[in-house]
Each structure stands twice: as structure tokens, then as C-alpha cells.
Amino acid sequence: MDVHVVDHPLAKARLSTMRDARTDSAAFRAALHELTVMLVYEATRDFPVRTERIHTPVALTDAYRLATPPLLVPVLRAGLGMADQAHKLIPDARMGFVGLARDEETLQPTPYMESLPDSLADQPVMVLDPMLATGGSMEFTIRLLVERGATDVTAVCALAAPEGIELLRESGLPLRVVTASIDERLNDSGFIVPGLGDAGDRQYGAR
Ligand SMILES: O=P(O)(O)OC[C@H]1O[C@H](OP(=O)(O)OP(=O)(O)O)[C@H](O)[C@@H]1O
Numbered sequence: 565m566d567v568h569v570v571d572h573p574l575a576k577a578r579l580s581t582m583r584d585a586r587t588d589s590a591a592f593r594a595a596l597h598e599l600t601v602m603l604v605y606e607a608t609r610d611f612p613v614r615t616e617r618i619h620t621p622v623a624l625t626d627a628y629r630l631a632t633p634p635l636l637v638p639v640l641r642a643g644l645g646m647a648d649q650a651h652k653l654i655p656d657a658r659m660g661f662v663g664l665a666r667d668e669e670t671l672q673p674t675p676y677m678e679s680l681p682d683s684l685a686d687q688p689v690m691v692l693d694p695m696l697a698t699g700g701s702m703e704f705t706i707r708l709l710v711e712r713g714a715t716d717v718t719a720v721c722a723l724a725a726p727e728g729i730e731l732l733r734e735s736g737l738p739l740r741v742v743t744a745s746i747d748e749r750l751n752d753s754g755f756i757v758p759g760l761g762d763a764g765d766r767q768y769g770a771r
């Protein structure tokens with residue numbers, strides 16, 4: 565499984581804003597929006613393009629577009645804070661939605677919403693969730709996609725725990741991970757250390 569860490573100084577700066585406990589909700593959302601642009605930009609770097617001939621005002625030249633725009637799948641709630649920015653970068657992408665809430669006792673994901681196309685054969689998919697902690701929520705989401713035929717999945721996360729990366733690696737699922745950081749570890753409550761707290765609560769308030 566390929567794991568790409570986007571450790572650009574501007575990405576680190578946005579992530580630092582998100583980590584800072586003094587950052588309020590509006591500033592947290594703004595930093596996540598900007599970080600998402602950088603992560604999606606890097607995540608699409610090697611996507612195949614199709615060309616067509618166009619006229620500039622001066623001459624004929626090649627124009628480029630993504631050959632197959634990915635299906636974007638934000639994982640609610642926290643992934644909603646990445647959806648609009650990803651969609652702005654890839655305006656012709658379709659969007660699916662998965663809603664999960666992690667049970668904070670068992671750390672297992674509890675699904676409450678799912679809106680996905682029936683078939684994802686030959687359809688690249690980009691899952692958007694700022695946090696990859698135990699990896700349970702991401703694994704659950706990718707299994708939903710694979711059941712529909714997906715074979716090419718990119719998980720885009722603001723930050724990840726080594727435990728979550730390992731779970732995904734051992735799952736054998738067809739995916740790669742793009743993240744701005746792999747943090748130290750999970751604590752006893754399943755939170756990423758040093759992390760940034762609860763990404764859903766920090767954007768939208770406590771559930
Ligand atoms: O890797 P895991 O251990 O599964 O944890 C990660 C999940 O936890 C957070 O969501 P949460 O369940 O807090 O829901 P929320 O987005 O509504 O806050 C986060 O956005 C991930 O979906």
C-alpha cells in the first residue's frame with residue numbers, strides 16, 4: 565500500500581493551525597479547506613489525463629483534462645469540511661456520501677448514512693476524511709466501495725496514526741493514502757497524539 569506524506573511547508577503551516585487548541589471553529593475550517601486543496605492537488609498528480617486540440621487566440625495546442633474524474637466520498641461529519649474544496653478542484657467529479665460515528669467506548673464505526681452509486685467498476689474513488697485513527701472508519705468505508713466494484717481508492721486525510729495505516733495495510737484493500745502527517749500514536753481513548761482533537765467537534769461543535 566502506497567502512503568504519500570505531503571510535508572510541504574504550507575501544508576505543515578495549515579496543519580499546525582488545526583492542531584493549535586486556541587484555533588476557533590471558523591479558523592479551523594478555513595485551514596482544513598486550504599490543506600484539502602494541497603492534499604487533493606498531490607493526490608491527483610499521477611491521474612491519467614485525456615487530451616484534445618483547442619485553439620488559443622494565437623495557435624492550436626493540446627488541452628488536458630482528467631481522463632476519469634474520481635468519485636468524491638466525504639465521510640460525515642468531519643469529511644464534509646473537505647468536500648467543497650475537493651469539488652472545486654475537480655468540478656466534474658460525482659459525489660457520494662458516507663455517514664459514520666465512532667463509538668467512543670468500543671472505537672467501532674456506527675454507520676448512519678450511505679449514498680453511493682450502485683456500480684463503481686472502472687471508477688476511481690477519493691475518500692475524504694481528515695482523521696485516520698484506528699483506521700476502522702476508513703476500512704468500513706472502503707469495504708462499502710469495494711462491494712460496489714471499486715478497485716482504485718485514494719484515502720485523503722489531514723493526519724494519520726501509524727496504527728490506522730497498519731490496519732489498512734493489513735486489510736489488503738486496494739487503496740493508497742495521502743496525508744499531511746503520520747503522527748506518533750493513539751492514546752488510550754483512541755485519539756491521535758499529538759493530533760488535533762475531534763475533527764468533527766472542532767468544525768461543527770460537540771455532537
Ligand atoms: O480511524 P477511526 O478510529 O475510525 O477514527 C476516525 C474517525 O473518527 C472521526 O469521526 P467521528 O466518528 O468522530 O465522527 P464525526 O466526524 O461526526 O465527528 C473521523 O472523522 C473519522 O471518521
Ligand SMILES: O=c1cc[nH]c(=O)[nH]1
Nearest residue numbers: 697755756761762763
Ligand atoms: O484523534 C482523533 C481520532 C478520531 N477522530 C478524531 O476526530 N480525532
Ligand SMILES: [Mg+2]
Nearest residue numbers: 762763764765
Ligand atoms: Mg468526531
